[in-house]
Amino acid sequence: MSTYRTRETEEKYSKRKEDIKNNNLICPICRLEPIQSFKYWKVIINEFPYDLIAKRHDMLATIRHVDEEGLTSEEVSELKDLKKTYLTNQDYGFILETTHNTKTIPEHLHLHLITPKDQEELWEYGN
Secondary structure, eight states, rough: OOOOOOOHHHHHHHHHHHHHHHHHHHHHHHHSOSSSOSEEEEEEOOSSTTTTTTEEEEEESSOOOGGGGGGOOHHHHHHHHHTTGGGGGOOOOEOOOOGGGOOOOTSSOOEEEEEOOOHHHHHHHHH
16 A cells, blocks of 8 residues: 655554554554644644645544544534534645544544645655
8 A cells, every 4th residue: 555654654653553453552542642622522643644745744533532433423513513613724635534444543533634735845755
């Protein structure tokens, strides 16, 4: 599978995935301190950003350790509100969710918040 991370970031991410798979770590989403908190959701900095394509890469995660199937109606409602208000007023260009089979932590719902690099920045990296 191709990656949106630099080689260095991808190597660190691969090591973390292995640790998670071997149950050597608590949920990294639970342990990360929020840069913004809401009643049911938090914004955290992604430790392994898509640094090939993103200027900024945060994640929106439930405060509670829960997958999508376990969301309460209150959590769903707040997510919808955040998409219309808070996220619209930030510089994120995309909200990205990976498919279930590519999620490293499928048991803790999180969405990737991406501020893409400018065309010139992408061009510079590619040459």
